[in-house]
Amino acid sequence: MSVLIFVDQSEGHIKKASYEVATYGAKLAAQLGTTAEALVLGTITDNLADLGKYGIKKVHQVANETLNHLDAQLFTNVIAEAVKQLGATVVIFSHTQTGKAISSNVAARLQAGIVTGASALPDTTNGFVVKKTVFSGKAFANIAIHSPIKVISLNPNSFHTLAGEGVAEVSSLAIAVGNPKVKVNSIDKIIGEVPLTEADIVVSGGRGLKGPENWGILLDLAKELHAATACSRPVADANWRPHHEHVGQTGVQIAPNLYIALGISGAIQHLAGVNRSKVIVVINKDPEAPFFKAADYGIVGDLFEVVPKLTEEIKKMRGE
Amino acid sequence: MKILVCISKTPDTTARIAFTDNNTQFDENGVQWIINPYDEWYSLVRAIELKEKDPTTIIHLITVGGPDCDPVIRKALALGGDEAIRVNAPAKDSYYVAAQIAEIARQEKYDIIFTGKEAIDFNGSAIGGMVAELTDTPYISLATKFELTGNTALISREIEGGEEIDEVSIPVVVSCQKGMAEQRIPNMRGIMAARTKPLKVVEPTAIDALTSILSFELPPAKAGVKLVSPDNVAELVRLLHEEAKAI
Ligand SMILES: Cc1cc2nc3c(=O)[nH]c(=O)nc-3n(C[C@H](O)[C@H](O)[C@H](O)COP(=O)(O)OP(=O)(O)OC[C@H]3O[C@@H](n4cnc5c(N)ncnc54)[C@H](O)[C@@H]3O)c2cc1C
Numbered sequence A: 001m002s003v004l005i006f007v008d009q010s011e012g013h014i015k016k017a018s019y020e021v022a023t024y025g026a027k028l029a030a031q032l033g034t035t036a037e038a039l040v041l042g043t044i045t046d047n048l049a050d051l052g053k054y055g056i057k058k059v060h061q062v063a064n065e066t067l068n069h070l071d072a073q074l075f076t077n078v079i080a081e082a083v084k085q086l087g088a089t090v091v092i093f094s095h096t097q098t099g100k101a102i103s104s105n106v107a108a109r110l111q112a113g114i115v116t117g118a119s120a121l122p123d124t125t126n127g128f129v130v131k132k133t134v135f136s137g138k139a140f141a142n143i144a145i146h147s148p149i150k151v152i153s154l155n156p157n158s159f160h161t162l163a164g165e166g167v168a169e170v171s172s173l174a175i176a177v178g179n180p181k182v183k184v185n186s187i188d189k190i191i192g193e194v195p196l197t198e199a200d201i202v203v204s205g206g207r208g209l210k211g212p213e214n215w216g217i218l219l220d221l222a223k224e225l226h227a228a229t230a231c232s233r234p235v236a237d238a239n240w241r242p243h244h245e246h247v248g249q250t251g252v253q254i255a256p257n258l259y260i261a262l263g264i265s266g267a268i269q270h271l272a273g274v275n276r277s278k279v280i281v282v283i284n285k286d287p288e289a290p291f292f293k294a295a296d297y298g299i300v301g302d303l304f305e306v307v308p309k310l311t312e313e314i315k316k317m318r319g320e
Numbered sequence B: 001m002k003i004l005v006c007i008s009k010t011p012d013t014t015a016r017i018a019f020t021d022n023n024t025q026f027d028e029n030g031v032q033w034i035i036n037p038y039d040e041w042y043s044l045v046r047a048i049e050l051k052e053k054d055p056t057t058i059i060h061l062i063t064v065g066g067p068d069c070d071p072v073i074r075k076a077l078a079l080g081g082d083e084a085i086r087v088n089a090p091a092k093d094s095y096y097v098a099a100q101i102a103e104i105a106r107q108e109k110y111d112i113i114f115t116g117k118e119a120i121d122f123n124g125s126a127i128g129g130m131v132a133e134l135t136d137t138p139y140i141s142l143a144t145k146f147e148l149t150g151n152t153a154l155i156s157r158e159i160e161g162g163e164e165i166d167e168v169s170i171p172v173v174v175s176c177q178k179g180m181a182e183q184r185i186p187n188m189r190g191i192m193a194a195r196t197k198p199l200k201v202v203e204p205t206a207i208d209a210l211t212s213i214l215s216f217e218l219p220p221a222k223a224g225v226k227l228v229s230p231d232n233v234a235e236l237v238r239l240l241h242e243e244a245k246a247i
């Protein structure tokens, strides 16, 4: 019996969400009196032994270059085979783009019950019960998994990484990979920008900014904070900002440490995408804006005056 | 070309979220039910567009649920699609639902199966991958664009901080999100036509659910907003730095 975590990598680097999963997996293993091991697919430049710092005892790598690109079927084959070979009983993914592409497929293959979007360690005192976010962050559900093998995908940013001491033993796992059916034609990453779903800080703008020409003040603030940028749905619909920045019920759901909302009213559908943020700051000229009810800090004022001052004050605080 | 669009029924996006029976049941009192937005706006409309381009295309809609799903599936038929299938069983868990859909898919042999990125009630993001696995079909998740030339699909999908374009031969299972299509509103003709479109009710196959919901919780209430004067922006920065430790 062991806990197996899936390590997601991109261009040879372990993704931040995977360190969270490693920490979570190690804690769960300790709780179950077993060890946490990791599975890495593809070739990688990061030092895999470092996963030991997060409590992982063994890292198994299938170092086949075909696996540097995601193909749901190939990944499912390889992961399911690894689970069998290693005798893992709990398999953990991160609930990221990659996790969403493969975790439920693996679960179906293994006839394993799955909880996606887990937000806390399972309660294993009586059965195996996992807490997850439901209704787009408006509530939680406690879900019991009944099958012998259990699959969890962990919400990013819901479990803090804890780096300590430790060196994981790295070994390679021999699993036949086969040919991919999906061909990756192109990858288009927005260079230099912080990816929205990974960002610690997000600065977001709504219709209160009045037009795309006014985004400069928002971008200055985001740059000063090394933040990702986001927007409300009408802003993306009007093409003031690109669609991938749209957060909310029907857009991207995020859970950064800090979410700063500028000129956004805080409609329930908008909140559904951001209400898992640790700290919410709202700047809005309307004291009745519903967003203030969901905020931790707020300024009732004209964003065109407040935002440049905010950027200046942050610079000052940092002694720049 | 034969397309299956998976449709789920969800509470309206503004529904009050509350629970009854000692927090074990979702309180359906006063809840308006809608087609899950990802299914309606993105996957169904994209399927309809593909049919508009190639009128020989057949679109089936499927939902796993009780008779209470009929109004929602009729609404989906009013947007487009040729016939609907309802697997007459409560949606016990993702695996149960996916196995029912896969059962129909194996019989009907679809070229494309569209699901939404997630159902906005339980936020599973699970059905698409399971259906793909259970029908042994390639799976592209979080798709933002879908183009078909002959038997080759070019599909854009969201990756961390960007997009990737994948090429794959059909059959394929695709989970859809914003970008796939523009929201449409059903017109009178569609609504009339939907009344006479077939809605086949089939009984479920015996499958064991692998999970069950024990209880629900609401998140702890926020302590309340701390307001700072617009003339004292420095104070906000201090609070964010010293108190919230967020910057
Ligand atoms: C089914 C459905 C799904 C939806 N999904 C989403 C979603 O995913 N994401 C989303 O965002 N929305 C979504 N919406 C839309 C949502 O209901 C709101 O309409 C939208 O969020 C409003 O955007 P906004 O706050 O930018 O604009 P508004 O509601 O127009 O608010 C603008 C705010 O800016 C303030 N303001 C104006 N000028 C200034 C100034 N100078 N200084 C400071 N403040 C100022 C105003 O007081 C106001 O509060 C959805 C709607 C539906 C029906």
Ligand SMILES: Nc1ncnc2c1ncn2[C@@H]1O[C@H](COP(=O)(O)O)[C@@H](O)[C@H]1O
Pocket: B005, B006, B007, B008, B009, B036, B038, B039, B062, B063, B064, B065, B091, B094, B097, B114, B115, B116, B117, B118, B119, B120, B122, B123, B124, B125, B126, B127, B128
């Ligand atoms: N009961 C259901 N019947 C048919 N399709 C469903 C059902 N539940 C979910 N789906 C489909 O699966 C997608 C993802 O749902 P989920 O995995 O539950 O978040 C939805 O957008 C629907 O397309």
